[in-house]
Amino acid sequence: MKFKQDYFDQLSGFYSQVTPQGLPRPQWLAWSEDAAALIGLKQPDDELLQGLAGNQAIPGASYYAQVYSGHQFGGYSPQLGDGRSIILGEAEGPQGYWDVALKGAGMTPYSRHGDGRAVMRSAVREFLVSEALHHLNIPTTRALAVIGSDLPVWRETQETAAITVRLAKSHIRFGHFEFFCHSEQGSKDKLKQLLDFTLSQHYPELSRDQAGYIAWFNRVVADTAKLIAHWQAVGFAHGVMNTDNMSILGDSFDFGPFAFLDTFEEDFICNHSDPNGRYAFGQQPGVGLWNLQRLAQALVPIIASDDLIAALNTYQHHLVQAYLVLMRDKLGIKLVEPAGSEQDEADLQLIGGFTQLMEANRLDHTNTWRRFAQLDPNSQHSSLRDDFIDLAGFDTWYQAYRERLGQVSDVAGWQAARAQVNPKYVLRNYLAQEAIIACEEGNTQPLADLHQLLTRPFDEQPEKEAYAKRPPEWGQGLIMSCSS
Numbered sequence: 001m002k003f004k005q006d007y008f009d010q011l012s013g014f015y016s017q018v019t020p021q022g023l024p025r026p027q028w029l030a031w032s033e034d035a036a037a038l039i040g041l042k043q044p045d046d047e048l049l050q051g052l053a054g055n056q057a058i059p060g061a062s063y064y065a066q067v068y069s070g071h072q073f074g075g076y077s078p079q080l081g082d083g084r085s086i087i088l089g090e091a092e093g094p095q096g097y098w099d100v101a102l103k104g105a106g107m108t109p110y111s112r113h114g115d116g117r118a119v120m121r122s123a124v125r126e127f128l129v130s131e132a133l134h135h136l137n138i139p140t141t142r143a144l145a146v147i148g149s150d151l152p153v154w155r156e157t158q159e160t161a162a163i164t165v166r167l168a169k170s171h172i173r174f175g176h177f178e179f180f181c182h183s184e185q186g187s188k189d190k191l192k193q194l195l196d197f198t199l200s201q202h203y204p205e206l207s208r209d210q211a212g213y214i215a216w217f218n219r220v221v222a223d224t225a226k227l228i229a230h231w232q233a234v235g236f237a238h239g240v241m242n243t244d245n246m247s248i249l250g251d252s253f254d255f256g257p258f259a260f261l262d263t264f265e266e267d268f269i270c271n272h273s274d275p276n277g278r279y280a281f282g283q284q285p286g287v288g289l290w291n292l293q294r295l296a297q298a299l300v301p302i303i304a305s306d307d308l309i310a311a312l313n314t315y316q317h318h319l320v321q322a323y324l325v326l327m328r329d330k331l332g333i334k335l336v337e338p339a340g341s342e343q344d345e346a347d348l349q350l351i352g353g354f355t356q357l358m359e360a361n362r363l364d365h366t367n368t369w370r371r372f373a374q375l376d377p378n379s380q381h382s383s384l385r386d387d388f389i390d391l392a393g394f395d396t397w398y399q400a401y402r403e404r405l406g407q408v409s410d411v412a413g414w415q416a417a418r419a420q421v422n423p424k425y426v427l428r429n430y431l432a433q434e435a436i437i438a439c440e441e442g443n444t445q446p447l448a449d450l451h452q453l454l455t456r457p458f459d460e461q462p463e464k465e466a467y468a469k470r471p472p473e474w475g476q477g478l479i480m481s482c483s484s
């Protein structure tokens with residue numbers, strides 16, 4: 001790995017230099033070849049293993065933990081920070097730089113009461129979902145590897161420690177700005193310094209003045225809205241949308257009790273620690289805006305309120321437009337009239353009508369959408385119909401859909417295009433759980449197989465048909481806790 005050397009200088013006051021606490025007897029549990037290619041790595045080897053396990057220094061790496069704060073479940077936590085994640089710096093790759101972070105590499109000044117560790121279960125889940133989302137074409141941080149060990153750690157029961165090696169275009173969170181606005185260590189100058197750093201790192205095309213700052217905040221609003229549109233379209237529930245888990249770049253970030261929907265349920269809650277459903281699947285669009293409002297509040301000292309409010313007011317538009325693009329593609333309908341016309345409203349109703357039917361008929365989200373890749377769109381009789389109990393409801397919807405769709409001239413082409421946007425395979429919780437149980441028994445092959453499967457989520461993989469099944473009874477409604 002080749003690290004950028006001037007990175008640190010620009011960040012003074014925003015981090016603490018730390019030393020990782022190594023993992024004894026480390027072993028590779030997972031490795032992502034295409035994430036490795038991002039930073040010019042080819043094969044995992046022993047030296048890299050010891051380096052990423054924190055047992056020996058990696059040449060050129062800097063080792064730091066950042067301070068930030070954030071709103072967690074609606075309340076402000078004034079002092080958070082990388083309590084178990086150590087950033088090595090920015091590694092150079094063929095197409096740019098990536099932060100490399102060791103998540104679970106021991107205590108830092110921000111560990112509070114935590115042990116600085118991550119358990120294997122959560123490290124594997126973060127690895128799988130990072131790579132799965134990427135291959136679903138959803139913006140996300142990436143995962144290079146999972147390193148396991150026999151080091152015992154205590155959560156609800158005794159587990160073993162592991163490290164996820166995370167690659168991120170940026171580790172800057174909404175919570176960074178909140179910290180430098182609200183804390184005693186913060187100031188207008190510090191906020192400006194942080195924003196100028198963000199711009200120079202990630203938005204070199206923007207000027208470092210009021211006009212650039214406003215343009216930047218508009219970008220953050222749009223990127224966040226687009227990310228959430230992706231989650232809603234694919235059926236992904238993040239589970240812990242605290243502002244310290246919101247990437248400034250609009251990448252999916254920090255994976256805990258996340259879930260892909262099995263049965264479609266608007267009110268689905270995947271986080272055991274969220275009994276009121278603050279972060280339920282259907283709440284995510286609203287939470288995205290709420291989080292942006294918290295970010296805007298933190299920016300008041302350096303960006304005029306009117307400009308912040310004007311940008312926030314574009315959120316709904318970006319969200320709806322991005323969602324419409326994704327959902328029209330899933331349904332195979334084309335935008336005929338200009339965006340923003342009455343057709344948008346009619347299409348939202350058509351889409352909402354379908355999701356309501358899915359919910360009322362207790363249908364599987366992924367498999368139901370995948371059916372569009374087999375549908376004969378010119379036929380009055382839909383192969384989808386058999387899945388519904390409410391046949392009259394389906395028939396009414398299908399008639400409206402066919403009217404909107406019109407005649408399709410190239411049916412095979414239409415179906416192939418639907419297969420490229422309606423995935424066959426997603427990371428269902430029970431699949432992750434099976435791979436984790438195998439790892440606990442010393443067998444990493446199921447994890448490797450699942451990872452491979454998820455790198456081609458849109459392809460038929462007949463030998464892996466079973467992975468597309470709805471969960472067995474034990475895996476239905478698996479709800480994870482925040483403890484990881």
Ligand SMILES: Nc1ncnc2c1ncn2[C@@H]1O[C@H](COP(=O)(O)OP(=O)(O)OP(=O)(O)O)[C@@H](O)[C@H]1O
Pocket residue numbers: 080081082083084085103110111112113114115116117118244245253254255256484
């Ligand atoms: N085991 C732990 N030891 C120390 N600090 C922890 C531990 N688990 C979580 N934290 C800290 O608690 C806060 C909230 O945790 P959260 O789970 O959102 O983050 P994370 O998953 O640890 O890290 P990241 O956001 O970098 O993915 C963060 O400041 C985090 O560093």
